[in-house]
């Protein structure tokens with residue numbers, strides 16, 4: 001099913017986004033029910049269309065009826081006598097070679113009990129089977145999160161959808177509370193050696209409706225203002241899984257991309273330790289940091305451990321540990337970062353960070369500071 005791959009980040013290799021290549025139990029349940037429904041409906045389609053085509057060809061009108069009945073001019077005001085009728089011009093102009101069967105209607109059958117029972121019972125059975133299978137799939141996919149316990153190997157993350165990026169707060173892992181926030185790139189542990197490591201996401205929205213959809217890990221679940229939804233998945237195949245906001249949420253909806261990195265458990269543990277640690281604290285001798293803190297950046301962005309405590313925009317504490325900027329839109333290189341600080345509207349038009357028109361000195365200092373946020 002490689003035909004389902006899409007280009008996720010421009011310039012990157014083709015990435016697999018196919019629902020037909022599941023890597024997580026809920027995604028597997030969904031593909032199973034999809035294939036079953038497709039198979040049943042395809043069978044019905046083939047049978048119905050087959051009978052239709054058979055009838056069209058088998059019972060088509062054969063003998064040429066010459067001359068044709070006067071179809072033209074049958075509009076308003078035409079005398080009734082010109083309309084074709086069994087005794088009208090249909091027969092008058094016909095030769096003697098017309099067979100009796102061409103003139104008569106087929107046998108009219110009314111009220112066959114066995115047939116009526118059959119064509120009521122069969123669809124009812126099919127619908128019943130589909131209802132049962134769908135209910136079982138929903139049961140498997142829609143699991144409410146358990147309480148975190150120590151030794152449960154389970155990750156709990158709160159996801160907040162925002163125009164047009166994702167905020168992730170790591171709540172618990174393996175029973176241990178965390179509570180730090182990061183953005184746009186979700187890291188989760190892989191199941192390994194028969195130890196399942198499920199991931200439970202709590203989905204919320206800060207503005208409009210969004211939808212969390214990583215096709216190979218699970219189904220779409222909406223993030224709705226004023227409502228809390230849940231999603232779970234688990235994978236034993238480390239790697240990068242891509243997705244996309246699946247509910248139109250404004251201008252940059254198409255660039256609200258999802259990146260889920262399924263890491264081997266020890267790699268994930270060290271990522272977690274690194275990510276929860278704060279950045280270097282406020283230091284009056286740090287010119288680059290002072291330049292950043294003089295700007296309004298700190299009203300929107302937080303850098304944990306410093307006086308930058310904005311909660312409106314992506315947390316920048318470990319900005320440089322992310323591979324991409326602006327929700328998976330461009331790769332996180334020094335050049336792109338410079339372009340972003342210069343004018344985010346050039347890279348992501350309409351995004352909710354304005355251009356500040358920093359002079360070159362300030363921009364370079366701010367950039368230098370961002371590059372230290374490893």
Ligand code: HEC
Nearest residue numbers: 163164165295296297300313314325326327351352353366
């Ligand atoms: C009005 C609030 C606001 C201010 C002020 C602001 N930003 Fe932003 N910033 C945002 C928003 C919103 C985003 C996310 C944009 C998106 O991806 O759609 C963002 C994204 C970023 C990103 C990319 C983060 C990522 O992980 O993708 C960086 C870097 C950044 N801002 C740096 C800065 C710097 C440096 C300043 C100060 C010069 C600043 N911002 C000021 C709102 C703000």
Ligand SMILES: [Cu+2]
Nearest residue numbers: 210245249256
């Ligand atoms: Cu969205």
